[in-house]
Amino acid sequence: QVQPVxxxxxxxxxxxxLRLSCAASGSDFSINAMGWYRQAAGNQREFVARxxxxxxxxxxDSVKGRFTISRDNAxxxxxxxxxxxxxxxxxxxxxxxxxxxxxxTQVTVSS
Numbered sequence: 001q002v003q004p005v006x007x008x009x010x011x012x013x014x015x016x017x018l019r020l021s022c023a024a025s026g027s028d029f030s031i032n033a034m035g036w037y038r039q040a041a042g043n044q045r046e047f048v049a050r051x052x053x054x055x056x057x058x059x060x061d062s063v064k065g066r067f068t069i070s071r072d073n074a075x076x077x078x079x080x081x082x083x084x085x086x087x088x089x090x091x092x093x094x095x096x097x098x099x100x101x102x103x104x105t106q107v108t109v110s111s
Contacts, residue, residue, distance in 0.1 A: 002026060004034075004097040009105030012085055020080040020105060022095030030073040032098055036080045038091035038107075045094065049080060063089075087111045 008020040022034065033052045039045040049059045049069040057069050068081040078095065085107075092104040 004102040006105040024097040029076040034078040035096040040091040
């Protein structure tokens with residue numbers, strides 16, 4: 001199964017932290033970029049962060065300095081560490097691996 005699987009979402013108060021995980025199968029995981037996206041209710045899906053096969057990262061302006069994407073190729077897993085969460089970060093967070101999307105994990109942030 002190639003579809004990635006996200007986990008780690010939940011409920012947190014504003015200012016809190018969460019770490020999302022995304023596990024993907026495949027022997028070529030390490031040579032593929034991975035990305036995190038999110039979709040809030042009523043909004044389009046938007047880019048959050050990306051990590052290349054070499055570990056280069058880029059972020060949406062809205063999360064720079066607060067979120068950190070990383071990967072563990074030995075575990076075929078990518079992470080999204082989210083700190084200083086704001087109510088506007090609340091969304092379903094999706095992992096993208098090649099052309100495949102995960103099922104999403106809900107992040108709720110209370111003010």
